Amino acid sequence: MTLAPAFDLSELSDEEQLARREAHRVAEEVLRPAAQALDAMSPSERVASGSPFFAAMATLKSLGYHRLFVSADSAGREDPAAWRVRSLVVEELGWGSLGLATAFLVDMLPFVSVARFGTDELRAELLQPWLEDEVASWHGCWAITEPDHGSDYLGLRDDDPGSFGRSGLLATRSEGGWVLRGQKSAWVSSAPVATHAAVHAQVASERDLHHSLFAVVPLDDPGVRRGPPVAMLGVRDDPQGELFFDEVFVPDHRVLVPPGPLYPVFGDQLLCMTSSIIALAAVGVARAAFEEALAYARSRVQGGRVIASHKNIQLTLYGMFERVETARAYARAVLAHTFRNVLGAGSSGTGASPRHTRTSQVYCKRVAFEVAHDAVQVCGASGLVQGTLVERLFRDARSLLIEDGTVEVLGLDAARDLVGNYEHDHYDVEEMMQRW
Numbered sequence: 001m002t003l004a005p006a007f008d009l010s011e012l013s014d015e016e017q018l019a020r021r022e023a024h025r026v027a028e029e030v031l032r033p034a035a036q037a038l039d040a041m042s043p044s045e046r047v048a049s050g051s052p053f054f055a056a057m058a059t060l061k062s063l064g065y066h067r068l069f070v071s072a073d074s075a076g077r078e079d080p081a082a083w084r085v086r087s088l089v090v091e092e093l094g095w096g097s098l099g100l101a102t103a104f105l106v107d108m109l110p111f112v113s114v115a116r117f118g119t120d121e122l123r124a125e126l127l128q129p130w131l132e133d134e135v136a137s138w139h140g141c142w143a144i145t146e147p148d149h150g151s152d153y154l155g156l157r158d159d160d161p162g163s164f165g166r167s168g169l170l171a172t173r174s175e176g177g178w179v180l181r182g183q184k185s186a187w188v189s190s191a192p193v194a195t196h197a198a199v200h201a202q203v204a205s206e207r208d209l210h211h212s213l214f215a216v217v218p219l220d221d222p223g224v225r226r227g228p229p230v231a232m233l234g235v236r237d238d239p240q241g242e243l244f245f246d247e248v249f250v251p252d253h254r255v256l257v258p259p260g261p262l263y264p265v266f267g268d269q270l271l272c273m274t275s276s277i278i279a280l281a282a283v284g285v286a287r288a289a290f291e292e293a294l295a296y297a298r299s300r301v302q303g304g305r306v307i308a309s310h311k312n313i314q315l316t317l318y319g320m321f322e323r324v325e326t327a328r329a330y331a332r333a334v335l336a337h338t339f340r341n342v343l344g345a346g347s348s349g350t351g352a353s354p355r356h357t358r359t360s361q362v363y364c365k366r367v368a369f370e371v372a373h374d375a376v377q378v379c380g381a382s383g384l385v386q387g388t389l390v391e392r393l394f395r396d397a398r399s400l401l402i403e404d405g406t407v408e409v410l411g412l413d414a415a416r417d418l419v420g421n422y423e424h425d426h427y428d429v430e431e432m433m434q435r436w
């Protein structure tokens with residue numbers, strides 16, 4: 001498979017071209033075969049020792065991709081060019097495997113949060129070893145949703161978050177820290193294999209899940225239990241499962257954000273980061289589906305000629321290409337803006353734009369699904385055969401419409417902000433679009 005697109009509006013430097021080629025090689029030679037093998041395994045085989053999941057993660061660690069997202073210096077200043085390489089790498093990872101790209105993303109969450117919110121002591125204890133890890137002996141996850149609260153975590157901007165009720169994970173004050181009791185949902189990505197979790201927990205004395213703390217919890221701490229990995233339609237190459245907290249003690253220094261309203265940290269910072277990254281992984285999925293359809297259309301003969309010469313197929317391919325290209329351009333601009341304004345803004349920085357990051361995530365997820373859907377149609381019955389790449393991309397793209405927030409609820413979150421604040425927009429959209 002050639003590395004597309006050959007033409008790139010962003011005029012990459014030699015170093016960036018090299019980074020993209022290397023990420024593509026890894027996606028093609030390591031992630032795709034691992035994803036294909038994992039997809040065909042049972043949930044318990046996927047998490048057993050020797051599973052291709054661990055080898056794939058070790059490859060990404062050995063190449064240092066996890067370090068790409070922690071490039072701010074001690075004063076919180078971002079390397080202005082870092083986000084260009086981030087965009088290129090994440091798109092290639094998504095092209096190789098959405099599940100392994102998701103695992104790569106959630107691995108970072110606890111540790112990037114330590115970099116952003118943690119004390120020097122915590123950075124030395126957790127961030128430094130994670131940064132130095134080259135064999136994937138550390139792996140993070142992000143425990144947000146609960147059996148009774150999925151979309152509720154995105155609806156917290158509502159006027160009356162109290163109507164959502166109490167969280168399924170409560171934190172009670174104890175000498176020198178907090179005690180966690182409760183559980184998170186069965187959908188926590190990488191939970192069955194993770195070593196650390198970034199956890200949101202409601203303060204038990206408060207009335208609702210809106211009042212919470214944010215902590216990092218080593219998953220070998222006493223009282224932590226995991227549920228079995230679940231069998232899902234798509235993104236099977238990143239195992240998902242429950243986390244239970246039975247009287248788990250979290251010392252104060254592992255509390256990253258002390259008790260307070262959840263939304264400013266969860267919605268304005270963390271979700272802006274993950275939305276802008278997932279958008280580019282979705283572009284990778286869409287491009288993979290487009291390229292599969294193009295290759296098939298060039299070789300499949302019907303009506304006495306290759307189907308790529310039939311006008312309907314040509315227009316379908318054009319529509320796929322158009323969506324991939326426009327999604328990429330927007331997603332790159334938003335990712336650049338987000339990381340400059342979250343990681344690059346020092347400890348007080350909260351200038352990322354929820355409405356633009358949600359738009360990027362929703363748009364790119366929809367593009368991934370629409371393009372994967374078209375790819376199945378172009379491939380005819382061949383696109384429905386279990387175990388083919390097009391069939392897996394379609395299942396993965398369908399899962400994307402729910403992962404990290406449903407497209408409807410993400411859209412509603414952005415809409416609330418638009419309706420309330422559009423005329424007072426303080427995000428410099430011109431600057432956002434020119435930066436790439």
Ligand SMILES: Cc1cc2nc3c(=O)[nH]c(=O)nc-3n(C[C@H](O)[C@H](O)[C@H](O)COP(=O)(O)OP(=O)(O)OC[C@H]3O[C@@H](n4cnc5c(N)ncnc54)[C@H](O)[C@@H]3O)c2cc1C
Pocket residue numbers: 106141142143144145146149150151152155184185187188189190234235240399402403404405406407408409412
């Ligand atoms: C592949 C995958 C990976 C995931 N990874 C993680 C992870 O790493 N960590 C984690 O904590 N969670 C994770 N999740 C969970 C994910 O965030 C939730 O599935 C998602 O937020 C939706 O929640 P829910 O499934 O409970 O659906 P619900 O919230 O029950 O929603 C059901 C339907 O109702 C709609 N709806 C819900 N509330 C509203 C509302 N207020 N207004 C209008 N419509 C509404 C939704 O759009 C949806 O169509 C993952 C899920 C998937 C599929």
